[in-house]
Amino acid sequence: xxxxxxxxxNIIIAAVAVFVAVLLLASSCTIxxxxxxxxxxxxxxxxxxxxxxxxxxxIPFVEKVxxxxxxxxxIGLDIPVGDNSIxxxxxxxxxxxxxxxxxxxxxxxxxIASTYTKDRLQTIVSSVGKNAIKTVIGKYDVYxxxxxxxxxxxxxxxxxxxxxSAYPVILTxxxxxxxxxxxxxxxxxxxxx
Numbered sequence: 001x002x003x004x005x006x007x008x009x010n011i012i013i014a015a016v017a018v019f020v021a022v023l024l025l026a027s028s029c030t031i032x033x034x035x036x037x038x039x040x041x042x043x044x045x046x047x048x049x050x051x052x053x054x055x056x057x058x059i060p061f062v063e064k065v066x067x068x069x070x071x072x073x074x075i076g077l078d079i080p081v082g083d084n085s086i087x088x089x090x091x092x093x094x095x096x097x098x099x100x101x102x103x104x105x106x107x108x109x110x111x112i113a114s115t116y117t118k119d120r121l122q123t124i125v126s127s128v129g130k131n132a133i134k135t136v137i138g139k140y141d142v143y144x145x146x147x148x149x150x151x152x153x154x155x156x157x158x159x160x161x162x163x164x165s166a167y168p169v170i171l172t173x174x175x176x177x178x179x180x181x182x183x184x185x186x187x188x189x190x191x192x193x
Contacts, residue, residue, distance in 0.1 A: 009112045027060035030067075037109040050109045066113060070181065072103040072172045075122060077129050081182050086134050095180030100129050101173040108168035121169055125160075129174075132159035136179040145179050152176060 008036055015090055031054070032038045038051040043061045056065060081095040088094050102125050104112055112121070134154040140148055157174040 006095045019151045021095075028057055030056050030058065030065040032056060032065070032067060035070055035071050037104070037106050038065045039110055039113045041113075046110060046114050050107065068104050068109050068112060068152065070103050070106045072101040073118075075126055075129070076104070077126060077133065079130065079133060081180055082131055085182075086137045088137065088142045089139060089146075092142040093182040094137055094142065094145070095178075096133055096137060096176065097178040097180075098129065098133055099173075099175040099177055100125060100160070100171070102164075103170050103172055105168045105170050113167045116168065121167065124167055124173075125164065127168060128160055128163040129156075132156045132163060135159060142181060149179075150174055 011171040029062045030038070032051055034053045036053065038056070040047045040051060040056075040058060040063055042059075047063070058065060077096075077098045077100060079096050086096060102121075103120075116170065127167040133156055136152055136159060137145070140152065145152070153174060156176065157171065160174060161171050
């Protein structure tokens with residue numbers, strides 16, 4: 001009887017030891033996917049350089065791996081006709097819709113992790129985008145907007161790339177999707193026709 005209880009106790013101890021070993025091993029491994037980069041933190045402070053994709057080992061419960069997707073994010077910017085609309089070269093109120101795609105710069109993940117949040121970077125991209133849209137569209141008269149849309153799109157992209165160069169982001173695409181103008185201008189067009 002004694003040998004049986006000792007045997008059972010040894011099995012329980014071995015099972016607990018295996019469970020703890022598996023738990024420690026699992027919590028010390030992190031897989032960073034190919035579309036991610038990461039940083040290692042030790043008690044909340046960033047330690048080391050950017051972690052590239054693959055299996056990464058770290059000290060469980062002391063170090064953590066924070067992952068960042070490098071897949072582009074999309075922002076839809078709508079500048080409506082109204083108080084804060086775009087003023088064209090011929091002094092017309094213009095509205096515009098633009099889709100902007102941006103991503104974290106994979107080489108600057110440590111800077112992103114230590115200085116920025118996704119929301120802050122998205123706010124910066126939106127602000128730079130609105131300024132670029134207003135600046136570029138403001139150089140054209142309302143009658144040339146449709147025919148120059150591809151050129152305007154590229155100018156917005158170039159101005160945004162320049163404006164975002166100081167930040168750890170990459171502008172991946174800009175798509176000008178729509179123009180709008182004031183009801184007064186629409187009425188003027190209808191009268192002319």
